[in-house]
Amino acid sequence: MSPHPTGVASSGQPGLATLSPSWNNPAAMRAPSAEFAVLGALLAGPAHGYRLRRRLEAGLGPIWHIAPSQLYSLLSRLEREGLVEGVVEAQGARPPRRVFSLTPAGERAFWDWATAPVRHARDVRLELLAKLYFLRRHAPERIPALLSAQAERLERLRARLARLEGLPSDDPWLGRLAARFRLRQLEGLLAWLEEARTSYLEEVSGA
Template sequence: MPAQKQALTIELALLGLVRGQSLHPYELFQQVQARDGLGCIWRIKQSHLYAMLDRLEAEGYLRHHLEIQGSRPPRKIFSITAQGEAIFTEWVITPVARGRDMRLEFLAKYYFARREGSTVAAQLLARQIDCCREWLAENDAKAIALPEGSFERLVLQYRSGQLQAVLAWLEGCQNSLAEV
């Protein structure tokens, strides 16, 4: 049996949107574009979204049924499968593996974790904070081992600054979650 291609972050986010309610593709497109949600993170063409839905269905994460609309053509209504539910549930609580994934993937995960409830959001934040602290310690150890003023050390110091900012933001999210 050939291995399945790993789902992309945006595809996993689509699973999160379909969770709990069946939607047709244009409704999904509207939700992805919503400024108070994923629209803050992504811009996606409608045709690309439709292709991703087809792929998710081919992989077994979504299924569809046709809705009859009188004289208009029937439309597909997508719902999540048990396999889609399982992959989404695991994805939403797993911290991102690299700092560069914070801007897109982590923000999407946090969006859905908050929708799942404060316990899930707190769990994701705690795990991501642990990962970031680990990355920062590793990065700082590498930087200290390099000659003062070397370009590589400067780059690592820059990365440390980014990681410190990410940690401060994550801790701020943790604090605001505790206040709710």
């Protein structure tokens, strides 16, 4: 599969069903689009539902969990949207099964998602890590560009926040405190992104 897509805008991405974070408070986290995780898992080759779920668990299991019923629902949706193609495969005496593969449109949609920075700081913990996981396996040379683009986006958010005296609140002290919290969060994420970029370049260079 080619890691150099063309012609798919963000507005062309499919709907946003989500994977459930595997820790105790899933409502507190914004999980990335499960559709793109499924498309990414199919980059390794065609697979039936069970094998596809095993791929997702092996790579992203420490972060997310996806139920079998949700996976099959996603596959049906992706097939209707023309992003995956399913064919029936005979299994001798056992019931036939459907094997899914990426279509060219599905591949383009995946790469459009995987190579773009996440929009919000809260999405770094899950969605950016998912993108890095797939890039490590299928287009590692694109990791530095993604990390740099993500840092640029968060730096713009940090600079905008630094100009504010506080966030809107009828308690000015609390508004200032909330602004400082978000500012420190962004600074921490920027430091982490620089560490990630440096460690990747050191790994590639053999340092």
